[in-house]
Amino acid sequence: MSTYIYLECTAHEPAIQADEESGQHLYDLPRLRDEIAHRNEYANAMSIGASFDDRYTNNTARFLAAHPHCPIRIIDEYGGTHPIKDEDTK
Numbered sequence: 306m307s308t309y310i311y312l313e314c315t316a317h318e319p320a321i322q323a324d325e326e327s328g329q330h331l332y333d334l335p336r337l338r339d340e341i342a343h344r345n346e347y348a349n350a351m352s353i354g355a356s357f358d359d360r361y362t363n364n365t366a367r368f369l370a371a372h373p374h375c376p377i378r379i380i381d382e383y384g385g386t387h388p389i390k391d392e393d394t395k
């Protein structure tokens with residue numbers, strides 16, 4: 306079963322959801338979390354015009370560049386939220 310996942314910025318009222326998805330399955334979460342962990346690097350890359358072959362990575366990078374200092378969270382199309390860090394590292 307596919308599950309579209311998106312980034313959402315909670316610094317704004319109402320919160321801003323990404324227009325484009327950051328993944329299509331829950332197994333994309335580890336990749337997305339790794340990208341969030343390197344959010345500054347992705348934002349910097351976008352600022353000099355970089356793009357990424359993986360469309361989900363590219364969508365993520367674009368959103369991170371637009372919200373460089375905002376609190377963000379991961380949501381899915383069913384209204385669920387997911388931690389931005391791996392739960393098994395606590």
Ligand SMILES: [Zn+2]
Nearest residue numbers: 314316372375
């Ligand atoms: Zn924001």
